[in-house]
Amino acid sequence: MYNKLQYISQGNTIEEQLHNIHEALDNGCDWIQMRFKNQTDSDCYKLAEAAKFLCEEYLANFIINDNVALAQKIAADGVHLGLMDMKIKDARDILGKTKIIGGTANTFENIKNHIQNGCDYIGLGPFRFTTTKEKLSPILGLESYESIIAEMKKQNLEVPIYAIGGIDLSDVEALMQTGIHGIAVSGLITENPSKTKLITQLNEKLYGNVIV
Ligand SMILES: Cc1ncc(COP(=O)(O)OP(=O)(O)O)c(N)n1
Ligand SMILES: Cc1nc(C(=O)O)sc1CCOP(=O)(O)O
Numbered sequence: 001m002y003n004k005l006q007y008i009s010q011g012n013t014i015e016e017q018l019h020n021i022h023e024a025l026d027n028g029c030d031w032i033q034m035r036f037k038n039q040t041d042s043d044c045y046k047l048a049e050a051a052k053f054l055c056e057e058y059l060a061n062f063i064i065n066d067n068v069a070l071a072q073k074i075a076a077d078g079v080h081l082g083l084m085d086m087k088i089k090d091a092r093d094i095l096g097k098t099k100i101i102g103g104t105a106n107t108f109e110n111i112k113n114h115i116q117n118g119c120d121y122i123g124l125g126p127f128r129f130t131t132t133k134e135k136l137s138p139i140l141g142l143e144s145y146e147s148i149i150a151e152m153k154k155q156n157l158e159v160p161i162y163a164i165g166g167i168d169l170s171d172v173e174a175l176m177q178t179g180i181h182g183i184a185v186s187g188l189i190t191e192n193p194s195k196t197k198l199i200t201q202l203n204e205k206l207y208g209n210v211i212v
């Protein structure tokens with residue numbers, strides 16, 4: 001089963017990105033999504049190669065945002081695809097059964113479609129407003145997570161759900177009580193000066209008394 005904490009990388013340059021990824025890994029994060037928007041193919045490739053190398057050193061999962069061709073080229077562990085990105089079925093045809101394919105959802109219907117198309121996990125959001133992503137979908141809040149998870153249970157639908165968007169440490173317990181599998185965060189980890197403490201606290205709240 002997938003780890004419950006995914007770090008989505010930030011940084012305007014390859015150096016900043018690698019620094020942030022390295023810090024997340026060094027402080028206990030073992031799933032990285034490389035998110036490097038509006039960059040040249042060459043810079044995305046350079047970052048992906050270096051970040052994959054780092055993740056291998058830390059035995060962490062490494063997936064790439066948006067770019068299926070790049071994920072295939074560097075043999076990443078998978079991709080994350082949004083509602084406007086390549087279709088999950090097409091990505092599966094390219095990457096094969098063993099790679100992780102995550103999909104973004106904002107509604108129960110999105111989740112149902114993703115499951116039908118064979119996605120491995122869902123990033124369901126935004127939980128609340130965040131400046132990390134432009135053009136956010138409607139904000140969900142705790143109540144929508146509760147109702148969407150309840151509807152999934154009613155219809156016997158199972159897929160790991162990750163809450164995303166403006167999540168803070170103090171949100172994690174309530175979010176986990178809705179029945180989600182984990183969280184995906186970016187700004188929270190990037191901006192925190194005490195990353196070891198933060199990631200330890202996040203993992204305590206995410207895993208509770210689950211034995212791993
Ligand atoms: C885990 C996770 N969930 C959702 C997203 C958002 O993907 P997308 O909607 O394609 O937006 P961009 O990240 O591409 O701006 C994500 N990246 N990860
Ligand atoms: C990349 C992304 N996707 C979202 C969605 O709702 O689909 S919210 C988001 C930003 C996550 O970063 P932060 O933890 O800094 O808010």
Ligand SMILES: [Mg+2]
Pocket residue numbers: 065066080081082085
């Ligand atoms: Mg995308």
